[in-house]
Amino acid sequence: MENRELVRMLEKQSPQLRAHALKFTGDIDDANDLVQDTLIKALRFQDSFEEGSNLKGWLFVILKNTFINSYKKSRQKRDLIKPEDELSPGELIPSSIGNKALNSFLMADIQTALAKVPESYRIPFVRYFEGYKYHEIAEELGIPLGTVKTHIHQARLMLKKQLKAYNLDRQKNIN
Incomplete structure (x- = not known):
């Protein structure tokens, strides 16, 4: 598949991807970022897409995996900082x-x-x-x-x- 044709097909899928991403993220900016990351990955790995197969399904799998990986990273960061590690304002003044x-x-x-x-x-x-x-x-x-x-x-x-x-x-x- 030619790059231009793939880009055109990706553009057609963007609104549906964005709506699906919004269900995952709950935030329009995060959803747009998730769609952007998904489309970039789709372009980068276009060789792994089998022509004639379900493009929409392939994109939704990329979107879901990208979200899951992002969620895991953010959860790991959150788990590193525990509430008991935080300092009170009184401890911060000196x-x-x-x-x-x-x-x-x-x-x-x-x-x-x-x-x-x-x-x-x-x-x-x-x-x-x-x-x-x-x-x-x-x-x-x-x-x-x-x-x-x-x-x-x-x-x-x-x-x-x-x-x-x-x-x-x-x-x-x-x-």
């Missing part, structure tokens, strides 16, 4: 007071490091940090989704390299 000066130096260093990141990487990174989803950033900037992900990744690497001293200090404090 720590926050002592860290105020350090945090102001850290923020200044982060801003300096961020200013050194090329604008094409910095803008998507800042948008992602502000809570925007990849597809929202891609739409706003008019660039492909993969480019957004690459630029955010590159910005992280640059910042990690520039702020390496803080990571070394943190590792010393852990040991």
Whole structure:
């Protein structure tokens, strides 16, 4: 099957996938992300689709498996943080007071490091940090989704390299 034909067929299935994804997620943004991930996987693994078989069924299996894998990951993260591990506000006050000066130096260093990141990487990174989803950033900037992900990744690497001293200090404090 040609790529164009597959894309056309996937577009036809999108509304039904979105409705099904919404039943899983209960949130329209999460459902859109789930459909997007499903369609990307379908394109990536199009060679495993047998022409003449049920495309809709194949897509729904991908959607369901993608949701299940995502759910398992989020559940594992949630299980790592237990309510008894949380600190009360009274326990946090001495720590926050002592860290105020350090945090102001850290923020200044982060801003300096961020200013050194090329604008094409910095803008998507800042948008992602502000809570925007990849597809929202891609739409706003008019660039492909993969480019957004690459630029955010590159910005992280640059910042990690520039702020390496803080990571070394943190590792010393852990040991």
